Amino acid sequence: MGADGRRLACRRRPCQYHRRTLTDSAKRDTLLKRSDSRTCADLIRLELARRIVGGLIPPGTSLDEGGLAAEFGVSRTPVREALRQLASSGLVRQRAHCKALVTKPDDEELHGMFAVMGHLEALCARLCAATMTPAERRALEALHLRMEAMVQAGDTAGYTSANEEFHGAIYHGTRNAYLAELTFATRLRVQPFRRAQFSTLGRLAASHGEHTAIVNAILRGASDAAEKAMAAHIGHVENAWHRFEDRAQAGAAQKALQEP
Incomplete structure (x- = not known):
């Protein structure tokens, strides 16, 4: 499945932006505050982990929340949660006020x-x-x-x-x-x-x-x-x-x- 297919897969799960008219951030954030948003976070986490483990995102690469949110068609909330989970697994490193980085051990x-x-x-x-x-x-x-x-x-x-x-x-x-x-x-x-x-x-x-x-x-x-x-x-x-x-x-x- 290509990147477009993965985006649609995320949207078909409870975060179905393509089936809804969410023209303002308040409605979108309301949707993502539900438990359904965790499903999107899990899907994003799995996809990013696949890319990191497969070498598609090299060690040391910065991960931009805004860019990832746009790619997956979601707000930053599930992206932020996905990055947090990746950090807990060791695949990503996070520092306050800095972009997350794919872990590059010395x-x-x-x-x-x-x-x-x-x-x-x-x-x-x-x-x-x-x-x-x-x-x-x-x-x-x-x-x-x-x-x-x-x-x-x-x-x-x-x-x-x-x-x-x-x-x-x-x-x-x-x-x-x-x-x-x-x-x-x-x-x-x-x-x-x-x-x-x-x-x-x-x-x-x-x-x-x-x-x-x-x-x-x-x-x-x-x-x-x-x-x-x-x-x-x-x-x-x-x-x-x-x-x-x-x-x-x-x-x-x-x-x-x-x-x-």
Whole structure:
């Protein structure tokens, strides 16, 4: 669904501006004060989160309430609430009297986030090796084989999407809902930086090779090996991000030198 479709989706939910004649702000604000306005805030939050996590809104980008309100066809009230929710999740940072910014952690913060991510995912892999059902193990193996075909075809977009499914299956396989929730929330924070890894040369095949070690360990019920393989995998993801960032900075510097 495109941006126009998402705007209409927001409007079709209780905030139906296109079906009403709201010519003054008082009527519009009255509508948004109802509980229905929270529905619009949730829709806006989900869409902005999708863009941030997908890299469509880069870290450090400012988010203008007025511009977003105009885009979604709402007043600033649900936009402000959506930004507040995004700030509470860590995807956005807010300061008094300043525009909200998409979170851009410094190197130390990002390393800390990857470290936590590595421990959580390693624990998930360890538990999966012991708790995944035979059907879940077969499904994980089948997904891994499909991803191999994507690597061979150079299908980065398909692999990126399947990668989400792969890690999600491991979270679910822990049989620990709290751990799965915590790991997913942490992954969401790191996601804009994880996705960039596939822009580096050879990373698609390398990632799949790392997955192979994880899958093989889980299939044979080797908890220690699964934990070790996943920890190494997340470490490689962080290294790939730094290579991507170094390349981007070098490209920007080269471009600046070429400008008159």
